[in-house]
Every structure is written in structure tokens, then in C-alpha cells.
């Protein structure tokens with residue numbers, strides 16, 4: 001036999017065949033490691049919630065080591081964490097973190113909670129990969145631009161003289177970052193649970209921080225903006241104590257100051273009867289045409305869902321866009337090219 005042939009057979013048998021039989025691992029790319037934080041303490045969790053921007057999604061996986069379905073869905077969760085890098089993913093072991101499990105009322109494992117601005121916006125009980133994927137992509141929001149400018153894009157620089165209907169509405173976002181603390185106040189808030197615990201820089205996390213009225217169900221919240229906004233919708237989350245959730249509310253715009261007496265005599269811009277569904281943080285649309293140039297908003301809360309003595313609100317968010325800029329310096333360059 002030809003010695004070349006023997007050498008060739010040896011080469012095939014000892015080099016090529018083992019190579020082919022080797023399992024093929026995908027190349028290790030450090031960016032493909034899912035960024036999931038395992039929560040070790042309540043304060044660590046609260047710190048994470050405070051560090052996120054109001055529009056940033058947080059997805060919590062409440063799991064337990066002994067729970068089979070939790071292990072089964074973990075790869076799906078990790079894969080989502082790899083794909084949606086602008087979403088924060090944390091895991092909470094319900095046995096290790098009983099305080100948090102209790103705060104969120106966890107009864108089944110796994111439970112996934114979707115949080116924005118400290119407020120729960122959705123929940124999944126059980127291991128349901130399609131639902132988990134669809135809720136993450138539904139609420140993830142756009143990937144933030146790398147630039148440091150935090151202003152929402154105002155797409156049109158020219159304002160039509162008679163603006164009744166808007167054909168090109170810029171994407172609406174949370175307006176919380178446009179609230180100014182000067183004038184931000186609430187009449188008849190309790191001293192233990194003032195407005196500042198849910199709106200503004202010292203806002204706490206959901207479950208521990210909420211706004212509550214003092215002696216009766218009524219509250220009058222004053223929210224000034226640092227520049228004019230178009231208000232599209234409002235969301236109020238009060239589902240932790242649904243009986244104390246607000247029911248009849250009145251909105252007033254552009255009053256320098258307003259007290260309970262003024263509110264009685266002034267015409268409200270809109271009155272809303274909130275349903276028990278509405279106060280679970282759902283967006284409630286406003287009469288958009290009436291809220292085109294809002295410099296300040298007053299919210300009068302008249303009563304609550306269960307006729308309780310005091311009213312409780314866990315979070316408030318306002319959605320819309322900045323009013324079109326008319327006299328704020330030069331327009332972007334490309335708008336002027338002819």
C-alpha cells in the first residue's frame with residue numbers, strides 16, 4: 001500500500017474525524033452575556049428603581065430555586081435580556097427576599113412584573129414564553145439615542161396658524177422630566193405621604209411611597225411644567241389600595257394658583273369619572289385639543305372608589321409632547337435649507 005495513502009488515512013482518522021465530532025460551541029462574545037441582576041436586598045432594588053429613567057422598562061422575574069417552571073423559562077428571560085439592552089432585567093428569589101415578595105404580593109412562581117417609573121404596568125403569572133416575549137417588546141420602548149440631549153423630538157418646527165387637528169403628532173412620551181419642582185404642591189396631602197414621595201426628585205419606589213390625603217378624600221395637586229406641553233393622556237396607579245383610588249377628578253390648566261374654593265367657581269378643562277380599571281395605571285386619554293399649550297396642570301380629586309375616608313395614589317404619569325417651539329432660538333439648520 002502506498003505510504004502516502006496510509007498517511008492520509010491516519011490524518012483523516014486522527015485529525016479530521018475528531019474535529020468533526022467535536023461539539024460546536026458558538027463563539028464566545030462578551031456582549032452576548034445577559035445582563036441580569038440578582039437582587040440581594042430591598043435597598044438594592046429601590047436603588048435600581050430610582051436610577052432608571054421614567055420611560056425605562058424594568059422586568060422583574062420572581063423565582064424560587066425549587067420551582068421547575070422557573071428554571072424552564074430562565075433561558076427565555078436571559079435571551080430577552082441579551083436582546084433588549086436598554087431594558088433592565090432583575091431576578092428576585094422569593095425565599096431570599098421575602099420583604100420584596102410581600103411588597104409585590106407574589107403568590108405564584110414564576111411571576112414577572114413590568115415596571116415603569118416605579119409603577120407596575122403589567123404582570124404575568126406562570127411560565128409563558130410567548131407572553132413574556134410579547135410584553136417585553138411591547139413595553140421596551142425605543143432604544144435611547146446615544147446623545148445626552150433628553151428632549152423628546154419635536155418633529156415639526158413650523159406651527160400652522162389654525163391648528164385644530166394634528167396630522168403629524170410626534171411620539172408621545174412621559175412628561176415627568178418636564179415638571180418643575182417650583183410650584184409642585186398638593187393641598188390636603190398627609191404629612192406622612194405627601195406628593196413629593198411620588199413626583200419629583202425625592203420620589204420613592206412603588207409600594208413604600210404613595211400620596212395620601214389628610215382628613216377627607218379630597219386632594220388638589222398642582223403640577224407646573226418648565227416649558228409648555230401638549231397633554232395627551234394621564235395615568236394614575238392606585239391598585240394597591242383599590243378602594244382608596246380616586247374616582248371623580250377635575251383637571252384645570254394654566255392657573256397660577258388654585259385652591260379648593262377657586263376650583264368650585266372655575267370651569268374645569270375636563271372632568272373625568274375614573275373607573276376601577278382606569279386607576280390600575282392605564283392611560284386615560286384627555287380631550288387633546290383642549291390641552292395644547294399647558295404650562296401648569298391642577299388635578300382636583302373629589303372622591304374615591306370605595307367611599308373611603310382618605311384617598312391614596314401610588315403614582316401619576318402624564319403623557320404628551322412639548323408644545324412646538326416658536327421663539328426658542330434658531331431652528332435646526334436643515335429646516336432652513338432651500
Ligand SMILES: *[C@@H]1O[C@H](CO)[C@@H](O)[C@H](O)[C@H]1NC(C)=O
Nearest residue numbers: 187188214215216218219260
Ligand atoms: C383641607 O384640610 C382642612 C384641614 O386640614 C380641612 O378643614 C378642609 O376641609 C380640607 N379641604 C377639603 C376641600 O377637603
